[in-house]
Amino acid sequence: MNRYQTVALAVGERIEQGLYRVGDRLPSIRQLCREFRVSVSTVQEAYRRLEERGVVEARPRSGYFVAARIAASALPSVSRPAQRPLDVSQWDQVLELVGESPSHDRLLRLGRGIPDLEAATLKPLLRRLSTLHRRAAAQDLNYDGLAGSLELRRQIARLATTSGCLLHPDDLLITTGCQEALSLSLRTLAGPGDVVAVDSPSFYGTMQILKAQGLKALEIPTDPQTGISLEALELALEQWPVKAIQVTPTCNNPLGYTMPEARKRALVALAQRFDVAIVEDDIYGDLAFATPRPRTIKSFDDDDRVLLCSAFSKTLVPGLRVGWIAPGRYRDQVLHMKYVSTGASATLPQLAVAEFVAHGHYERHLRQVVRQYQRQRDIMLGWVMRDFPPGTRVSDPQGGFLLWLELPDAIDCVRLNARLSEESLHIAPGSLFSASGKYRNCLRLNYAAPLTGKIEAAVKRIGETVASQLGEHAELLG
């Protein structure tokens, strides 16, 4: 790291930790020179970088201040979904997003949920995969036990303590990605016609499970900083025969918030009062910017009603398809569902991940990418605020690598995509994240991969295209 990067990082971290708040004056250039024993030009460069990222702002003749990065007013609005059970649609759009392999893709898809696969700290995982496959005999490619590798379940149980969970390896089942974990959960808890309450917007993969299983989505208003509205949820539970509550409370996809602990605890209490199960999707939880990482809802679950679903798809790589579930009191049914769904999972990928975790590589990798994602969040935020038309609202992710934009009402992001595809660009339109095609004026962007000039130019083009669609709309009206 250069000297100026060291300084910029240190100042950035102090802001992140709340030592300086929005509008606070930051140390002068002279102070930082003394503290870090560096030259004036180094500190100037550091501040310039922070300014570029939108973290600080220079005020002429007064010095540097913490920028009002995302003033509360610029956050996406609290969502107002339909609040009655709805059939899910939008499959065509989801297929357009996830149907093709990214390596065969002619579009630059800025909307997909893919982590940075170039991270050097992934190397030990590749080495382990290589060694295991080199040494493998065909016997190692026999059927595995249904619950999955004990070694891996041990490691996952150990990691879970970080999120406040005391799990025994037997409390865990390995799945084919988080998608299978969610699918098994919802199929265990509810059948055709049943109602599932979800935060909203909500991951399209879960919404499509509801659709495939004939379930109805009851979308609950959700705050972009604190998550699902407990008040609205309580009303909904009184009014509808809800079979399960499905939430992604930590580093939410797509909104990026982490529910405060008190609200997580209150959600468990509410579920207990109405005797409903909770399906908790924690796939981005280990990518929280805070340390230690936030607690899971599962960690407050004193009567085993939470089914905790996760995977290494966002923290490591998606293509090993290694996920897991801690199904609580539903273990037997979920194990049955797992058997009929795919049988036992592949063994060697599980062993590779288990060894990677056991040797401390997972935690090292997390430290590295979490810092990277946090830095890139700020850069991407800066670009969006610079390049998108006024009236654009943007999320303030507390972890993960996804940004949610709420554009002026006149914008339809499916139409936007059609326009963008002419320039080989693609975003994830907001309507995928709703049962009923709400959030048409919203979109999701990914800031995981190193933010090259190409991506900066792409963000700029998207901003310009939005602006031009707004212009056309105004003309139509005028």
Next chain:
Amino acid sequence: MNRYQTVALAVGERIEQGLYRVGDRLPSIRQLCREFRVSVSTVQEAYRRLEERGVVEARPRSGYFVAARIAASALPSVSRPAQRPLDVSQWDQVLELVGESPSHDRLLRLGRGIPDLEAATLKPLLRRLSTLHRRAAAQDLNYDGLAGSLELRRQIARLATTSGCLLHPDDLLITTGCQEALSLSLRTLAGPGDVVAVDSPSFYGTMQILKAQGLKALEIPTDPQTGISLEALELALEQWPVKAIQVTPTCNNPLGYTMPEARKRALVALAQRFDVAIVEDDIYGDLAFATPRPRTIKSFDDDDRVLLCSAFSKTLVPGLRVGWIAPGRYRDQVLHMKYVSTGASATLPQLAVAEFVAHGHYERHLRQVVRQYQRQRDIMLGWVMRDFPPGTRVSDPQGGFLLWLELPDAIDCVRLNARLSEESLHIAPGSLFSASGKYRNCLRLNYAAPLTGKIEAAVKRIGETVASQLGEHAELLG
């Protein structure tokens, strides 16, 4: 191969090809000496081996004759299941069979559906897996396209021509084993309370899908040589609102029969007349002893109503979890089900299999193991006829590596297992293969792995245990 093995194999093959039929006199020792240019003792040894396997029998002073290996009367009876829609049970017993990884198992499980993993012809697959993983970058562990690797789908389409099927790679979707293919099919075709007609006995994995999905199994009488009774099926279709017909018509698990072509064709016609879909499980089809392998039902499917399900789990190894489906007219729905069930499948195992097939290793491996399984079928048959009490009926597998035994009525194979577990032995009890616990007096044995003295001794012990349970039963009655 030794000289006597060459001779034994040649004579065995002529019998298999029908050049000599049961009861026919075989060439004299002198004739074979001339033909193969070997000594008398070599031919004697060859005949001794064939006799041991129960293929030929010596008649004093008359020579060698084709043995009435399995006289028709010793075949299992035509099944007589309940013929009304039933809820499936038996999960506990299935879990006992498949719950544990074979490598951690304290029992010698002679009932599991595992191929010979020691076959030398699998080596190129292991090499390819090793090379692919050594060369892999993390990008190769990104999400794959939903339909799966095009390379692999091309190879599967090419192989399908052997079974009379003209498929385009786009007609195929890669799945997580055959289990996922079956699960996607049945979930696409039917919902809770719906009726699915099945051959009977039927693979327990499929039966458990019905259970998990809340479907009812309508078990149709099935002939141990020609498969599902079309007459009974027709009556059932007239009487019940059947949503799908699920069959395993080639190298059936557990009965080993292959439906004659004419009956396969007639089954399609029947499905057309009643406008019902057919789910065809072909997982053992490439292991048929006949060459070319028998045609699939799918190959007669002129209006795209057959969903062909298969995998490399029995022909290569189970632990890669590479399966596929040709879903016909249901492609869009099955693709949706695939997405919500597990998302895209892992890429590298698909590529390894694709390369293995493309280089001709698959066909080479098949030739090798099919001959081995055919030989071992005869040996295992011989052991069973020698070591089991009179009244035991046994299937005559036309492919694959599974033998089905029908024991005298007094035997309950779940109780038998309890007794066998004291000697660290385990068989697959017949009741797993029925919705309602029929076939309690039946069991399944595996003859895939090289038939060592240990396995011979195990078969003997099982036979003795059956005999002793029969004795106890007779005493109780007496």
